[in-house]
Amino acid sequence: MSKFFSFISFVCFLIPLFGQSETGLWKGSLYPNGTAPEKGMAVYLELNEQKTGEITGKFRNELYNSADFAIKNIKGEKKGGKISLNETVLSKKATGSRTSWCRMQFQLTYNQETGYLEGTYSSNECKNQMGKVVLYRAEGSFPGETENPESHHWFDVLAKDLKKGLNAPEIRKKERDNFVFQPIYFDYDKSEIKPEFHEFLNKLIHVVEGHSDLRVKVTGHTDSDGSDAYNDGLSQRRAQAIIDFFVARGLSADRLEFDFKGEKAPADTNSTPEGRQRNRRVDFQFI
Template identity: 30%
Template structure:
């Protein structure tokens, strides 16, 4: 955790502001932010951000940057983000960025049938596009996490979220993404991104997320 704080501090020292070409909003340049990290050798990949810090699990915990994560990582993830946005435009998949980590948020209503963990056949093309990009940008590990709304019990939600994450992970592997890069986990209803008090919020919470994490140059 201390190593991650050092990384974030380094990012803050060298960050500059640019305009996001997709949203028009001001954001920190990841290329510039990455330039100050070269001195942080053997950095431990820990919490993705303060907002997601309690979600670090599994393979990404203890993942070691090869040597050090240097200035090239920001540019590398910029290119990957741009390619993903191009490929996934209009599919319903959200592309989000926090620091040098990219999140792909796949709503459950377009990915799976109700109470099913089998990926819908009409979603295969979308996952094929994801697979092509992550094959090209192979200096990342990929955490696939399944999430549900708060309806139903943990006894139902937890296994369903695990099976859905595994289904997406297995499909990516079938499309020649290395198994060693993929870790799957189910969180059930523990990490909502919207209120479970409304139908719209519950729909948003039923999702699978892909977290693309750089591990070295």
């Protein structure tokens, strides 16, 4: 049994050493230098990575909100986490009067922190064809040779995500699944948010903004000092202070649910100063 666990530990050590596989479907933007991702082409990249480091696959470029597209075979290699790709054969195209397709070369790297596959492109066939590419791991299969397989709504969403500085969907899912809530504590008879809690609240905003279907419930509480009616109002003011903090930093009010409990749901005893401090709080949960 001990040998088995030693083997597992060794494998777990090797995974971060050699990195992950980029095999699969990627979607993103290919945009010239000096422009922004929303000004680029919508692209699909299908990667097949071999144990030897050799890479094959396909690249599909689509002119944004147009029927123009091209599909090109690719080949390349991965060394030390860096991916070099060359477009080889133009296998299919639908071209309007304003579109021409050049074979390109790519230098890509997977960003472990953001989850994006990103890098640069250039062309030996066409002068001044160079720029950047950013892609995220996507579900589904390569669209193939059909025209307009789907709308470019996903492209618009990507552009907005990048403007907001959001990570790729696969990283955002991990952030949400691993997010640890903590109460926000208040001074006696106060509803002002202490600066020491700003960092946590900003992280919570970041997670919620990364998921269009995610909302957060904010619930205010107090200790047992004072009347029920007063404590209901105080817990409401504490919850409202958090709501105002979120909205002031760009989180839409419709992503928030508001509640307050007064002294009715203590987290600790009200018999000690330490317990009463832990009861003067706001709690959170995803809904």
